[in-house]
Amino acid sequence: MNDANSTVLTVKDLKVNFSTPDGEVQAVKGTSFSVKKGETLAIVGESGSGKSQTMMAIMGLLAANGKVSGSARYGNTEMIGADLGRLNAVRGSKITMIFQEPMTSLDPLYTIGKQIAEPLVHHRGMGKRQARARVLELLKLVGIPEPERRIDSYPHEMSGGQRQRVMIAMALANEPDLLIADEPTTALDVTIQAQILDLLADLQKRFGMAIVLITHDLGVVKHVADRVVVMRRGEIVEQGTRDAIFEHAQHDYTKMLLASEPSGSKAAPPANAPVILEGRNVTVDFEIGSGILFKTSRKFRAVDSVNVTLRQGQTIGIVGESGSGKSTLGRALLRLLESDGRYRFDTSDISLLDRKAMRPFRRQMQLVFQDPYGSLSPRQTVGEIITEGLYVHEPNLTKADRDKRAIEALKEVGLDPAARNRYPHEFSGGQRQRIAIARSMILKPKVVILDEPTSALDRSVQRQVIELLRDLQQKHDLSYVFISHDLSVIRAISDHVIVMKSGRIVEEGPTDDIFESPAQDYTKALIAAAFTH
Incomplete structure (x- = not known):
């Protein structure tokens, strides 16, 4: 060579x-x-x-x-x-190989130091001390902070980016x-x-x-x-x-x-469009280290005094790195987890409503998840999955009525109505996401929160799903909160963008303003990273 x-x-x-x-x-x-x-x-x-x-x-x-x-x-x-x-x-x-998800490639029972050392011991016959010294060199080479301490860490103690760096260090061990x-x-x-x-x-x-x-x-x-x-x-x-x-x-x-790169733009609704969902001073704390194995616990503030105002027909895109509080904020706005703050849906104050009192609002406030396969029951047919909410919110419908609604919902998301008799594993990722969207749309909601709905999909399929969401929004005058770390998708579908970091909003404004002239260094770094690589 x-x-x-x-x-x-x-x-x-x-x-x-x-x-x-x-x-x-x-x-x-x-x-x-x-x-x-x-x-x-x-x-x-x-x-x-x-x-x-x-x-x-x-x-x-x-x-x-x-x-x-x-x-x-x-x-x-x-x-x-x-x-x-x-x-x-x-x-x-x-020849070495690194994979998409390092957490499934790294052994959770061994420290990263031992795992990186393995190919050195196997292929070069290094002793423990020599291998450890080489591992420290490799950890420095791939930019792991505090390598002397991190060498004895387990995979779960590291971030996704750090775990990927560990996989690269392991792959490069023998040059x-x-x-x-x-x-x-x-x-x-x-x-x-x-x-x-x-x-x-x-x-x-x-x-x-x-x-x-x-x-x-x-x-x-x-x-x-x-x-x-x-x-x-x-x-x-x-x-x-x-x-x-x-x-x-x-x-x-x-x-x-x-x-297939997501393209186009979303026009903002009229300035006087009615407010459909609002959260004021939204704050979410999680207990860390609580339970029988821990003597003390502490609070972690995932969302810190955030204000969100969503108008009818608007799409707010929420961006930020993992751990910024995006998904937690989305669930708080839907009142799906404990939080502080004031919440309003349409003309109703829903701040203090318990689970039972929230039920009448649930059909109008829907959530679509990142992984359609994980959120669809493998034991139910597509028809059973998408009509499940009708049993709760429209219990008087006949079986024939539910079937008719299922057919309408599947047609609306571009799927063959015959699909209602099949199971989720028989469909592609993009088709499963359409099924998840149909499950939300069958209840005729006013607000849909979409949490990374395209991140697991190929670009060509992403584009199709985005176009579908645009069509549904226009047809039904829907309001969306679209959560993603993919800025090209956010740019194509949103008319207003919120940038989050460490549980707080660092910047927000009309989509064009955020992308063309960001004010904050963090936003500039996100945009540079997304559109330079």
């Missing part, structure tokens, strides 16, 4: 099949590409396109029901069909020739995402390693990739240099992906 232009990995006619109860499923259908030393190759495509399975097959990490054929050569070593000994000589040493990064920033806030991408670029220059970046975020690809491979349904439909793909895309699918 001494030649600066040498090829690190060559893949030819790679195929991946999975055996299922319904027969063979072709996940990857004969892909061919190469990766050169020092370059970043991005593999892009929607969920299910075969991006991750391609690299998992090369690493010998397919599920038990997976079969792979073709060729993937690292230097003179054929990875496909290699025995465990040959694979282990390469994996973790010459690999190739780093495979599978959606390494998708679950992170924009500022942390920018830091991780900068870190990878810096480490790549330092070690001269190649990077394969698997992602559906074309904004990231545009700024970090040298070459791009576009995959769809298990096949490569187009590949070329970054500039060629972004400026002269040939395939219709590539053009569709490039056009």
Whole structure:
């Protein structure tokens, strides 16, 4: 690997099949590409396109029901069909991989120091003292604060961004020739995402390693990739240099992906539009360390004296990093958790209402969650899920009436009414989110709070969901509170933006004002991170 232009990995006619109860499923259908030393190759495509399975097959990490054929050569070593000994000589040493969700990749029972040391002991035969010294070097290299203290921390004691840095340190322990990064920033806030991408670029220059970046975020690809491979349904439909793909895309699918960035803008409602939901001096405290295992407890202030005024037909976007209080504020406005402050819905003061007294208001104040799969019962049909609220709020409806309403709700969100007899696992992520929206819309609400409703979706699906929400808002004169750390989505759907940090509002105003001329340094940093990377 001494030649600066040498090829690190060559893949030819790679195929991946999975055996299922319904027969063979072709996940990857004969892909061919190469990766050169020092370059970043991005593999892009929607969920299910075969991006991750391609690299998992090369690493010998397919599920038990997976079969792979073709060729993937690292230097003179054929990875496909290699025995465990040959694979282990390469994996973790010459080719390493980091995943989207570090919490599921890190062992919760071991300190991060021991986990980073493992490849050093296994591949280099280092002793404990030597490995610990190298781990401290790696923690400093990836920017972990106070590495001497953090080396003995457990994964749950670290933030998402810090855990991802630990995964990078582990991957770099043996200075690999190739780093495979599978959606390494998708679950992170924009500022942390920018830091991780900068870190990878810096480490790549330092070690001269190649990077394969698997992602559906074309904004990231545009700024970090040298070459791009576009995959769809298990096949490569187009590949070329970054500039060629972004400026002269040939395939219709590539053009569709490039056009999927959320766009457009939302006009503000009239200044005299009636106030539909209001929270004054909203404050939420959580008890930390309470219970039989703790002698003392303390209060953590998640939301600190926040004021929100939502008008009819308005969309307020709430942005901020993880832990800023966005979601907690949304739930407080719906009176779903204990909080202090004054609350008004329409013309009613709901500040002191208990759970029973709040019930009549619930149908008009709906919530859509981030993970549609987690919020939909796997044991109920789609029809049962979306009509569940009718049993509570319209108990006199007949079965035929409920079925009619289900059909109307599914049509309204662009789904086949026949879907009401199927189960959530039979649908894609975007379709499941439409089902979650239908469940809210069937009750004909006035206010919908949407908590990261598009963050788990591909860009093309995000765009469809945003367009659906716009159409529903216009049709029913709805008011939205849209919570997200994705600023491009917030810009496309909101007419007013609230920026939160540490439980407080640091800045708010019309969407164009916030994005074009932010006043606060924190807002400027968020916007720079979102639109520079």
